[in-house]
Amino acid sequence: MIERTEHDVQARAAIKSIDIDGHSVAFSAGETILEAAQRAGVEIPTLCHDPRLEPAGACRTCLVEVEGQNRMVPACKTPAADGAKILTETERVDRHRKTLLALYLTDHPRDREVAERGAPNELLDMADRYGAPRNWGTMESKRDARDTDRNPYIHFNADTCIACARCTRYCEEVEGVSAITLAGRGAETTIATADSLSLLDTTCEMCGGCVDVCPTGAMGEKMPLTRSAKPERELKKVRSTCNFCGVGCQLDLNVDEEAEGGNGRVVKVTSPPPGTTTNDGNLCVKGRFAYDFIHHEERITSPLVRNENGDLVETSWDNALRVAADGLRGVAERHGANALGFVSSSRCTVEENYLVQKLSRAVFKTNNVHQCAAT
Amino acid sequence: MTNSIGEIRNADFLFVIGSNTSEAHPIIAMEMKRAVRRGGTMVVADPRKIWMTTIAEKHLQLNPGSDVWLLNSIAHVICEEGLADEAFIRDNTEGFEQVRETVARYSPEEAEVHTGIPAEDIRWVARKYATTPKAGIYYTLGITEHSHGTDNVYALANLVLMTGHLGKPSAGMNPLRGQNNVQGANDAGATPVFLPGYQRVDDPEAHAKYEKSWGVEFPSEPGLNLNVMMKEVGKSIKGLFVMGEDIVLSEPNCMELEKGLNNSEFMIVQDAFMNETARFADVIFPASVFAEKEGVFTNSERRVQRVRKAVEPPGQAREDWRILIDLANACGAGWTFESAAAVYDEMVKDADKFSGISHARLDAMVSLPKTGLQWPCPTPDHPGTTFLHEEGVLRGKGLFTAVEYRPPAEVPDEDYGLYLSTGRTLYHYNSATQTRRESGLDEKQSEAWIEIHPRDARRRDIKNHDKVRVSTRRGSVEVRALISRQVQPGCIWMPLHFGEARANVVTNDAGDPVTDTAEYKVCAAEVHRIEEGTAPDGLYPGTFYGLDAPV
Numbered sequence: 001m002i003e004r005t006e007h008d009v010q011a012r013a014a015i016k017s018i019d020i021d022g023h024s025v026a027f028s029a030g031e032t033i034l035e036a037a038q039r040a041g042v043e044i045p046t047l048c049h050d051p052r053l054e055p056a057g058a059c060r061t062c063l064v065e066v067e068g069q070n071r072m073v074p075a076c077k078t079p080a081a082d083g084a085k086i087l088t089e090t091e092r093v094d095r096h097r098k099t100l101l102a103l104y105l106t107d108h109p110r111d112r113e114v115a116e117r118g119a120p121n122e123l124l125d126m127a128d129r130y131g132a133p134r135n136w137g138t139m140e141s142k143r144d145a146r147d148t149d150r151n152p153y154i155h156f157n158a159d160t161c162i163a164c165a166r167c168t169r170y171c172e173e174v175e176g177v178s179a180i181t182l183a184g185r186g187a188e189t190t191i192a193t194a195d196s197l198s199l200l201d202t203t204c205e206m207c208g209g210c211v212d213v214c215p216t217g218a219m220g221e222k223m224p225l226t227r228s229a230k231p232e233r234e235l236k237k238v239r240s241t242c243n244f245c246g247v248g249c250q251l252d253l254n255v256d257e258e259a260e261g262g263n264g265r266v267v268k269v270t271s272p273p274p275g276t277t278t279n280d281g282n283l284c285v286k287g288r289f290a291y292d293f294i295h296h297e298e299r300i301t302s303p304l305v306r307n308e309n310g311d312l313v314e315t316s317w318d319n320a321l322r323v324a325a326d327g328l329r330g331v332a333e334r335h336g337a338n339a340l341g342f343v344s345s346s347r348c349t350v351e352e353n354y355l356v357q358k359l360s361r362a363v364f365k366t367n368n369v370h371q372c373a374a375t
Numbered sequence: 376m377t378n379s380i381g382e383i384r385n386a387d388f389l390f391v392i393g394s395n396t397s398e399a400h401p402i403i404a405m406e407m408k409r410a411v412r413r414g415g416t417m418v419v420a421d422p423r424k425i426w427m428t429t430i431a432e433k434h435l436q437l438n439p440g441s442d443v444w445l446l447n448s449i450a451h452v453i454c455e456e457g458l459a460d461e462a463f464i465r466d467n468t469e470g471f472e473q474v475r476e477t478v479a480r481y482s483p484e485e486a487e488v489h490t491g492i493p494a495e496d497i498r499w500v501a502r503k504y505a506t507t508p509k510a511g512i513y514y515t516l517g518i519t520e521h522s523h524g525t526d527n528v529y530a531l532a533n534l535v536l537m538t539g540h541l542g543k544p545s546a547g548m549n550p551l552r553g554q555n556n557v558q559g560a561n562d563a564g565a566t567p568v569f570l571p572g573y574q575r576v577d578d579p580e581a582h583a584k585y586e587k588s589w590g591v592e593f594p595s596e597p598g599l600n601l602n603v604m605m606k607e608v609g610k611s612i613k614g615l616f617v618m619g620e621d622i623v624l625s626e627p628n629c630m631e632l633e634k635g636l637n638n639s640e641f642m643i644v645q646d647a648f649m650n651e652t653a654r655f656a657d658v659i660f661p662a663s664v665f666a667e668k669e670g671v672f673t674n675s676e677r678r679v680q681r682v683r684k685a686v687e688p689p690g691q692a693r694e695d696w697r698i699l700i701d702l703a704n705a706c707g708a709g710w711t712f713e714s715a716a717a718v719y720d721e722m723v724k725d726a727d728k729f730s731g732i733s734h735a736r737l738d739a740m741v742s743l744p745k746t747g748l749q750w751p752c753p754t755p756d757h758p759g760t761t762f763l764h765e766e767g768v769l770r771g772k773g774l775f776t777a778v779e780y781r782p783p784a785e786v787p788d789e790d791y792g793l794y795l796s797t798g799r800t801l802y803h804y805n806s807a808t809q810t811r812r813e814s815g816l817d818e819k820q821s822e823a824w825i826e827i828h829p830r831d832a833r834r835r836d837i838k839n840h841d842k843v844r845v846s847t848r849r850g851s852v853e854v855r856a857l858i859s860r861q862v863q864p865g866c867i868w869m870p871l872h873f874g875e876a877r878a879n880v881v882t883n884d885a886g887d888p889v890t891d892t893a894e895y896k897v898c899a900a901e902v903h904r905i906e907e908g909t910a911p912d913g914l915y916p917g918t919f920y921g922l923d924a925p926v
Contacts, residue, residue, distance in 0.1 A: 152815030176408040176430065200819065205801060207401065223815075238685035239741055241672045243665035244804050246552025247380065247402045248674025250746055253666055253685040264686035266666055277746055278380050278678060284401035286804060290816060293664065293809040294686065299647055300661040301690025312659065317691065317701070324658045325705040327641035331614030334640075337594075341604045341612045344565035345619030346557035348695050349670025349682055351718040353556070353563035354571060355699040356618060360598075362589045363708045367567050367576055367598030368612070371560045372620055 016082040021089060027080040034062060034075040037088065044088055045097065045126050047215050048164035049076045051274050052174050052281065059164045061126070063096055064088045072096065094130070101132035104162055107141045107187070108216075110134055115160055118220035119211075119232050119270075123162060143190035144183075151199040153206050153222055153289045156191055161218035163189045167210035174282065179204035191219070206285035212271050221268060223289070229267040230256055236264075239272065242287040243347065249279035249287050266291045332364060342369040377547030378511060378762040379676045379749070384409040386545040388503055388510035392420040392531070393442070393517020393896075396427050398801040400515070400551045403675075407513075416507070418500050420445060421517065422796065423826075423868055424861045433496055436863055439794045440783035440897045441490040443523060445497070446530035447780070448486035450478040452501035453537055459505070463539030470775035474533050477777035489780070491863075505538045509545040516553060517798075520895040524887040526778040536773045542764035552675035554805075555665075559673030562729065562750070563722060567598030572726025588725050602891035606631070606884070609638030616643045618695065619662065621808060623651035624877060627893035628849055628884035645698060648808050651874060660702075661692035664809075668694040669715040671737065673750075677760070679729070680747035681737045731757045783897040784885035787865070791847060793831060794866045795900035797882060803872035811872070823852070823876035825869045826859040827902060840908035845869065847900045850880040855908055867902060871895075 017026045018036050025040040032055060037044050048059035057077035064075045067085035072093065075086075087093065104123055109115040115124055127134070143158035165182055168191060172178045179202040183192035191210075193202050210219040223229075235254040242249040252270045259265035269288050274281035303320030304312040315323075331339050342364075344356040353371065360369035383389070383406035397404035404427065411417050411430050419428045420435040420442075428434040437445050453459050454475050464471050483494035490497075504510050512535060518527045532548060540546040552558050564571035574581035575597075582595045598604075604612055605626045612635075623629050623636070636642065636655040644656035647664050665672075667688040673679045688694065693701075696718060700710050712718050716734035723729040731752040740746050749759040764773075787793055802819045803810040810816045825845055827837065837843060839858040844851050845867070854869065854876045862868050871878040883898040 152818050173412065174405055174409070176405075176412075205397070205401070206815075206819070236685075238666075238683050239681070239746075240665065240683045240685065241555070241674075241680045243555045243672075243682075245400050246554055246557055246675040247400055248555065248672060248676075248678055248680055248747070249402055250680065253683075255685045260686070260689075263689070266685060278674070278676070279402045280381075280405075282402050282405050285801060285816070286810065287402075290804075290810055290813045291666075292814070293648075293812045294666050295689070296648075296812045298649065298812065299689050299692065300649060300659060301692055302661060303691065304656075304659040304661075306657045312656070317693075320658055320660065321701055321705040324643050324660070324702055327643065327657055328614055328616065329706065331641050335611075335613050338598070339611060339613040341599065341608070341615050343601065343604075343615065343617040343620055343622060344560060346554035346560040347619045348560070349556065349665075349668065349715065350559040350563045350673060350679070350722070351670045351715045352618070352695045352699060353560040353565040354718060354722045355696055355703070356616075357564045357566075357571075358589065359616075359699060359703050359708075361570075361576075361585075361593045362591045363703050363706050365591075365593045367594060367596065368604060369565055369598060370567050370601035370604060371565050372554065372557070372601065372625060 016080075018080045018082070019085045021087060031080050032076060033064065033073070033078050033080050033086055036080045037075060037086070042088060044075045045130070046076055047122060047126070047162065048166055050166055050170070050213050053166065053169045054173060056165060056169060059162070060100055061097065063093065065090055065093060097130045098132045101127045101130060102134070102136045105132065105134060106136055107139045108162065109159055116217060116231050116233065118225060119214070119217035121160065121217055122215035139187075142188045144188070144192065144196075145190075146192070146196055149198045151204070151206070153208060153285070154199055154211060155220045155222040155225055157218050157220055158190060159218075160216045161191060162216055164215060166213040166215065167191060167219050170209045170213045175205065175207050175209050177203040177205055180210060206289065207283065208285065208288040209282060211288075212281065212283070221289070224268050227267070232268065232270070235267065237270070242283070244286045244290070247279065249283055250277035251283060251287055253291070260295065266294050328364065337364055337366040338368060340364055340366050340368060342366075344369060344371040346371050376549040376551070376676045377541065377764060378545065378549055380406060382545040382762065383407055383511065383513075384413065386410045386509050386511045387415050388507035389415060389417045390420070390500070390504055390510070390512045391417060391427055391431075392512070392514045393519075393527075394513055394515040394551060395421070395425045395517070395798055396513065396551070397425070399553070399799045401801065403513075403551055416503060418503075422794075422863060422866060433500065435490075435492045435496060435500065437490040437492055439796055439866060440521060440523070440786075441780075442518065442521070442527045443530050443778055443780040444481060444486045444489040445492060446527070446534060447478045447481035447778070448483045448490075448497050449501040449504065450474065450530070450533055450537060451481045452483060452498050453505045453534070454478060456502065458502065459537045460539035464537060467539075467541075468536050468773040468775060470777075471537065473777045474537070474775040477779065504534070508543070510538070510540050511546050511549055512540075513549045513551060515551045517896060519550075519887075519890070519892055521897060522784040522885050522887055522894045523781045524892050525889040526781065529776040529778045532773075533775055536775055541773065542762070544762060547762060547764075550675070555674075556672040558675060558677060559671065559679070562673055567600055571722050572728045574726070584725055600891045602626075602884070602886050602893060605635070607635075608632060609635030613639050614641040615639060616645070617652060618645040621650040621652050623655070624874060625805065625879065627879050627882045627895060629877060629879045630850055631884070645695060647692070648812075650808055660698050661688075661690065662698060663688045663692055663694045667692075668696065669734070670696065671719065671734070676749060678747040678749045679732050679737065681734065727753050731755050784894050785848070785883050785897070785899045787899045791899035791901045793900050793902065795845065795847065795881065795898050796866065796868050796896050797871045797878045798868065800870045800872065803870070805872065807872040807874070820870075823854040823870060823873035824857050825854050825867045825902065826857050826862045827867050828860060828862050828864045829858050830864045831867070831902075832856065832858050835902055835904060837902065837904045838907065840910055842905045842908050844903045844905055845881060845900055846903070847881040847883070847898055849883070852876040852878070852880050853905060856902070867900060
């Protein structure tokens with residue numbers, strides 16, 4: 001044993017550390033075992049956990065052993081204690097995980113075709129990973145599904161709900177509207193609204209956070225389901241920036257590449273993981289659900305010019321560009337460059353705004369260029 | 376924003392003024408909700424009850440347009456009670472004495488008469504704001520869309536400067552930007568005064584740099600501001616190029632603008648959808664939406680983030696940047712950009728604030744915690760800037776500007792007895808070209824309405840859901856009336872998104888003397904009942920029902 005100096009002891013007190021499966025992990029006050037483990041790259045399974053939410057300790061998948069304690073503890077809810085020795089891969093932990101997941105599966109669809117009609121199913125992934133038995137018998141789910149809810153966006157599939165309450169806690173803690181709540185007891189515990197109202201008639205703001213946090217797709221998006229879109233795992237995700245307000249939320253456009261004759265179709269929008277972007281994985285009703293305009297039938301699909309009768313008619317790009325160039329030059333020749341005005345757009349990209357002001361200044365020699373930032 | 380969105384959750388005091396945050400900026404509202412849940416104190420100043428007032432410690436329900444009275448009286452208390460940060464003022468600012476003298480005349484007691492807010496509440500807010508180190512101000516168009524909008528902003532800046540809530544995390548002065556890329560459009564120089572990177576076009580050095588860079592000569596006198604330009608359409612402006620904005624729907628006093636468009640000679644509209652403006656166009660270019668093109672948007676916190684092409688544009692529609700290059704070349708410009716990335720590279724070459732940013736660098740950041748880069752970011756190894764003014768005020772000394780109260784350009788009188796204010800809702804976006812084509816959103820809010828207080832409704836014999844005519848000196852629109860205590864007596868409120876009931880037929884185009892921004896937030900109006908209405912199918916007027924919700 002190495003003799004410690006007084007200085008060493010002080011330094012050690014300042015840097016608190018916890019031992020997880022033999023790795024020494026430094027932690028700061030208030031951190032949980034789970035947070036320390038995640039930082040050290042030690043995987044502890046969770047279903048009800050989300051970094052945006054207060055720990056609930058509800059799903060019990062994160063139970064780990066603490067040396068010297070008889071009972072296992074939930075890693076998500078237990079504060080890291082200096083010098084504690086945590087064991088996450090013992091025979092007892094493994095037995096607990098298999099048992100727990102097998103119990104979850106008794107009233108859960110096990111066929112991925114059924115269980116993953118919408119989003120990927122974390123419970124099935126976890127059952128595969130930890131080798132949970134799948135032959136423990138089956139029982140019908142007793143949860144009330146509120147099938148008649150006429151809201152346009154959010155679908156509740158009671159069969160795949162595991163009552164982890166991520167959705168209801170998100171609704172209360174992050175969105176702050178408490179539109180949905182846990183109701184019923186035991187196997188009948190379900191996700192409900194007050195008096196089983198449609199979400200349209202509650203305080204719900206349709207942010208879809210419940211859909212985002214759900215680990216099993218029980219809270220799902222209606223539109224892809226009713227349109228029989230491909231399940232999420234078969235879609236290509238393209239990270240982009242939302243085109244509505246100025247927050248700049250990052251979102252993933254989920255694209256069916258074969259649709260629209262190979263042009264691709266956005267069939268869903270999902271949010272990046274919490275903690276990785278400015279929006280922390282959150283989106284609002286517009287960012288998450290307003291994507292139908294992209295493929296709307298009223299899109300302009302051809303250049304148009306006004307003919308001698310005053311009607312707008314379809315034309316070729318070459319002709320439209322020629323008429324446009326002649327029109328602008330004509331005004332400049334007749335009235336001078338400052339008779340032209342260029343209205344750029346804060347809805348378009350930085351590059352496009354750069355090009356409009358360069359067009360105005362360098363090509364037409366006027367500084368009459370602006371956009372709606374003025375209003 | 377001087378500070379970043381991620382800092383809001385750690386703020387201990389949040390002063391939200393003229394911002395219906397949960398409807399116009401829902402994700403920023405989530406950060407504010409988190410701050411309040413953590414124990415932070417929120418104060419909301421707004422003539423109307425909005426959702427955020429339900430979690431606010433205090434709601435300062437001021438009379439429309441009385442902002443300067445409120446803000447100057449807060450400053451009055453801070454000065455009077457010795458709560459100003461004298462060291463910060465001495466080291467970092469100039470002009471404080473004049474503000475101190477001016478606000479001395481704005482006592483909370485007299486402010487109570489003008490704003491309707493109890494003097495004690497004003498004192499409480501002043502003390503709490505001045506003495507909380509992490510205190511941030513958050514505002515939007517409720518501050519700026521006034522004939523005294525610039526004064527409002529100066530009055531807020533005075534509060535920030537006198538308390539030293541600047542250059543620190545979770546503090547500062549934070550205008551929340553309304554459009555996805557309103558910051559980026561200004562950054563890129565799409566303004567009559569500034570070249571890219573806020574270099575003045577009338578600054579000889581900057582102007583010469585760009586003439587050399589572009590290899591052409593161009594004028595150095597600033598051009599026309601949009602609001603002036605719109606008033607000049609059909610007069611001195613004879614030809615217009617309009618990209619991605621429905622000016623007929625969104626510019627104030629649109630009847631005048633329509634007349635002007637009829638008198639102009641030539642207009643090009645470049646848009647993804649037909650809109651009100653396109654009706655006047657001579658040429659229409661079919662453009663793309665964000666999911667169909669490469670580029671960057673810059674958000675409220677100066678964060679430059681990538682927009683990526685996910686799908687092809689329909690039919691012959693093209694990416695806007697390609698159309699612009701095609702148009703320039705049809706005019707003989709000889710531009711050779713082959714990608715949006717190349718356009719960005721040219722832009723940052725002469726604009727130091729962004730010169731460390733490129734598409735390639737942004738693409739390499741996708742998997743890191745936090746994506747995008749916040750300017751200033753002058754070199755490729757610069758990490759970007761989270762909050763401004765950390766090393767002292769950027770312009771050298773923070774400039775105090777004393778402002779005096781001026782009433783709105785139009786106030787209620789015998790003919791038009793009510794204050795009309797306009798605003799956004801959660802379920803639609805601006806002129807709603809996109810959102811009204813969403814079946815779900817339209818299900819939630821399918822038609823226009825006004826909110827009117829029960830007292831004012833009773834006097835006009837208006838019942839809930841009746842069809843009414845809202846008239847001002849400029850015009851009138853027909854909408855449904857909702858009896859609501861979200862508005863205070865004497866005030867009505869109306870959303871701006873609905874083409875069939877264009878708010879801008881009635882709003883006042885009287886502009887702020889500095890910015891020319893129109894007074895969308897206050898004008899005088901009257902309401903008349905047209906016919907009895909039945910309860911509408913699918914009209915969910917807002918996110919805030921509260922105890923006083925219409926029955």
